[in-house]
Amino acid sequence: MEKTSVLVALFAALIAVLGLVPAFPLASGVPITAQSLGVMLCGTILGAKKGGLAALFFVVLTLVGLPLLAGGRGGIGLLAGASAGFIIGFPIAAYITGWLMEKTKSVDIQISVSLSSVVGGIIILYIPGLIGMMINAGMSLNAALVAVSVYLPGDVLKVILATIVTSAIFKARPNSVLARN
Amino acid sequence: MFNNVSSHRTKLDEVSVEKKIVLTCSAAATLFFIKNPIVMFSIFSLLLLIYFLVGGLKFLRLGLFQLKVTIPFVIILAFWHLYLDHLDKGMTLIFRLISAFLIANLFLLTSKIHDIILAIQKYSLYLKVFGINPHAVSITIGLFIRSIPILNQRAKNLMLAQSARSTKRSFWRISVPLALSILDDADHVSEALRARGGIKKRES
Numbered sequence: 001m002e003k004t005s006v007l008v009a010l011f012a013a014l015i016a017v018l019g020l021v022p023a024f025p026l027a028s029g030v031p032i033t034a035q036s037l038g039v040m041l042c043g044t045i046l047g048a049k050k051g052g053l054a055a056l057f058f059v060v061l062t063l064v065g066l067p068l069l070a071g072g073r074g075g076i077g078l079l080a081g082a083s084a085g086f087i088i089g090f091p092i093a094a095y096i097t098g099w100l101m102e103k104t105k106s107v108d109i110q111i112s113v114s115l116s117s118v119v120g121g122i123i124i125l126y127i128p129g130l131i132g133m134m135i136n137a138g139m140s141l142n143a144a145l146v147a148v149s150v151y152l153p154g155d156v157l158k159v160i161l162a163t164i165v166t167s168a169i170f171k172a173r174p175n176s177v178l179a180r181n
Numbered sequence: 182m183f184n185n186v187s188s189h190r191t192k193l194d195e196v197s198v199e200k201k202i203v204l205t206c207s208a209a210a211t212l213f214f215i216k217n218p219i220v221m222f223s224i225f226s227l228l229l230l231i232y233f234l235v236g237g238l239k240f241l242r243l244g245l246f247q248l249k250v251t252i253p254f255v256i257i258l259a260f261w262h263l264y265l266d267h268l269d270k271g272m273t274l275i276f277r278l279i280s281a282f283l284i285a286n287l288f289l290l291t292s293k294i295h296d297i298i299l300a301i302q303k304y305s306l307y308l309k310v311f312g313i314n315p316h317a318v319s320i321t322i323g324l325f326i327r328s329i330p331i332l333n334q335r336a337k338n339l340m341l342a343q344s345a346r347s348t349k350r351s352f353w354r355i356s357v358p359l360a361l362s363i364l365d366d367a368d369h370v371s372e373a374l375r376a377r378g379g380i381k382k383r384e385s
Contacts, residue, residue: 001380002371005317009324010363017332065289080281138270168357176364
């Protein structure tokens with residue numbers, strides 16, 4: 001119980017801290033940030049339930065008003081912005097990433113982490129993200145897809161980083177990667 | 182970091198946080214049903230008037246200053262819709278974005294983070310219905326807010342240590358030690374919590 005709350009709080013704080021790494025606002029109104037790396041790490045290290053909770057915790061407190069998103073944004077007004085879908089997608093992405101990690105326990109850790117963060121942190125995260133851009137920025141699906149493709153290289157880098165971090169932790173302390181316990 | 186709260190008190194500060202949350206959310210939700218740019222612009226002007234009535238010219242200026250984060254979004258939306266030749270739609274979207282920010286900031290500028298968190302804790306009692314322990318929620322909120330500056334400082338220290346050993350500053354090299362230190366912290370803090378009585382199983 002105590003361990004769960006502390007892990008949820010600390011990983012939610014990790015997502016927040018990654019938002020302080022300078023972000024690059026891009027043409028579509030959704031900036032490139034390291035925050036989705038935090039979301040992937042929540043899933044790959046904590047597993048589905050705790051990782052999803054950590055991301056959900058971060059999102060709820062951001063929407064309530066803490067200025068924690070990249071660029072010091074926060075508040076319910078975010079739901080009107082172009083990144084609304086991505087923000088709502090964070091907990092879902094973390095949950096799916098963790099769920100896939102738990103399903104691929106027998107596979108090599110690097111393959112398992114990269115697979116789950118590609119599916120959870122990119123594919124699953126982009127679905128609500130695209131819907132949000134279509135509704136809030138009035139883009140067509142094709143335009144939104146083009147706009148989103150700019151983020152792909154960055155996200156692939158984040159997947160690589162998530163793989164390095166998770167497998168390094170797994171090597172040093174296998175028990176700490178809760179998704180594989 | 183949490184410098185959003187305005188330093189001078191306004192009339193809205195006295196209204197309870199719960200009422201303001203309900204008002205903010207319903208106002209922001211209504212914005213989505215408005216499709217007409219002229220109506221949207223009048224809402225925007227009305228909001229500016231509300232800012233002025235609530236806290237005078239100084240408050241209005243503060244509110245407008247907070248809008249600076251929306252500038253890149255506004256420029257992009259404007260160019261995008263100019264390019265597509267949907268000027269009406271673009272204007273609606275831009276004023277909707279600005280108005281939503283104005284509404285949200287009005288709430289944030291007139292409520293202290295402390296009060297907002299107290300309100301969350303108060304209503305988290307109802308989470309019991311879903312089997313969530315409200316005491317755990319309160320502790321997690323406190324820990325979360327406290328650990329942001331700690332983790333930020335640690336990331337900076339790791340960066341310093343890294344740049345003392347290399348000519349390049351790279352974020353990815355500190356990510357593994359940062360993640361490991363977080364897991365260490367989780368062990369220490371959860372043991373410390375348990376040693377001090379732990380999280381209550383049931384709210385008494």
